[in-house]
Amino acid sequence: MSTVTTPGTRPSLDASALAAPPTPPQRARRRGPFAELLTLSRPYQWAKNPLAVALALITMPVWGTDTVLGIAWSTGLFVLASVAVYVLNDVLDRHRDGLHPVKRHRPLASGRLRVPTALAFLAVVCALFAGGVALASPARCWPVLVYLALNLAYSLRLKHIPLIDAFCVALGFVLRTLQGYTAVDVPASGWLLLTVFAVCLLLVFGKRRHELAQGNASHRPALRGYTVPYLDHLTVISATLATVGYLLCVRSDMALQDGTATLVLLTAPCAFFAVFRYLQLLLVGHGGADPVRTLSGDRLLVGSGLLWAALTAVCLAALH
Numbered sequence: 001m002s003t004v005t006t007p008g009t010r011p012s013l014d015a016s017a018l019a020a021p022p023t024p025p026q027r028a029r030r031r032g033p034f035a036e037l038l039t040l041s042r043p044y045q046w047a048k049n050p051l052a053v054a055l056a057l058i059t060m061p062v063w064g065t066d067t068v069l070g071i072a073w074s075t076g077l078f079v080l081a082s083v084a085v086y087v088l089n090d091v092l093d094r095h096r097d098g099l100h101p102v103k104r105h106r107p108l109a110s111g112r113l114r115v116p117t118a119l120a121f122l123a124v125v126c127a128l129f130a131g132g133v134a135l136a137s138p139a140r141c142w143p144v145l146v147y148l149a150l151n152l153a154y155s156l157r158l159k160h161i162p163l164i165d166a167f168c169v170a171l172g173f174v175l176r177t178l179q180g181y182t183a184v185d186v187p188a189s190g191w192l193l194l195t196v197f198a199v200c201l202l203l204v205f206g207k208r209r210h211e212l213a214q215g216n217a218s219h220r221p222a223l224r225g226y227t228v229p230y231l232d233h234l235t236v237i238s239a240t241l242a243t244v245g246y247l248l249c250v251r252s253d254m255a256l257q258d259g260t261a262t263l264v265l266l267t268a269p270c271a272f273f274a275v276f277r278y279l280q281l282l283l284v285g286h287g288g289a290d291p292v293r294t295l296s297g298d299r300l301l302v303g304s305g306l307l308w309a310a311l312t313a314v315c316l317a318a319l320h
Helices: 015-019 024-029 033-040 048-059 065-092 115-136 142-156 164-184 190-213 221-225 228-252 257-283 291-297 299-319
Strands: none
Touching: 033 065, 033 115, 048 065, 048 164, 048 190, 065 115, 065 142, 065 164, 142 164, 164 190, 190 221, 190 228, 190 257, 190 291, 228 257, 257 291, 257 299, 291 299
């Protein structure tokens, strides 16, 4: 226990010793299996699914009840599919995660949850997913089925191959957006898909950069194919592709006719600011460890996103 002393005074405990809270593993051991399974499912990551799937709506001139229900159903399928992927990854990576300063506290890596329990939970999730696909018909769910196949290959092998690992993650979000288009039975916007792909590459390369800069390379073999300067170049290229793709999407695929210039003028600064702010958090603030927490935890990023959404909604309503 550390102490602080001055001449003529009695030793006193420092602030960290006085606090002496129980460590996270000690607190987590008192949790029940349902709480651990919820943690294993990563609910804070679920927000990615509705955001990606619902992107199909911004290029549609009219929304109906069937459209909204199709998007909601597709979102639910991707939530189940992503939970299955998280569980499988944690089962396969539990020993490697034990070497990571943060991931070692996950339920399986820490030993708080037994592997058979996680596999039984995985079976339940897969059964629910299969039922959802059967009700919607497999022909309308091909993107989420491809997503599962891609992530199975990712979990078993592809995540260990530099560059391929990042492309697989980004393709997963493209498939989410494609599922939205498939659910509402409209042609997909090529420029929007390019924008989604580039933004996701930016976030994945940012995460890899943070891991490499922090010296946390032992848990992820793919990091052997990266260096910090190389990832700096990749993030800048991805950011450029994302901004150009967004402008071309608005210009070509939003079917706004004479209102295109208005939408670009009002929303492009918000989109550009969001990209620049993320790069600032990554390169100056040394953030980016968890893209979801980085994007949702920064007030400027959240504010620019809300302003973009509001301006886009007003323009779409006024021009249609």
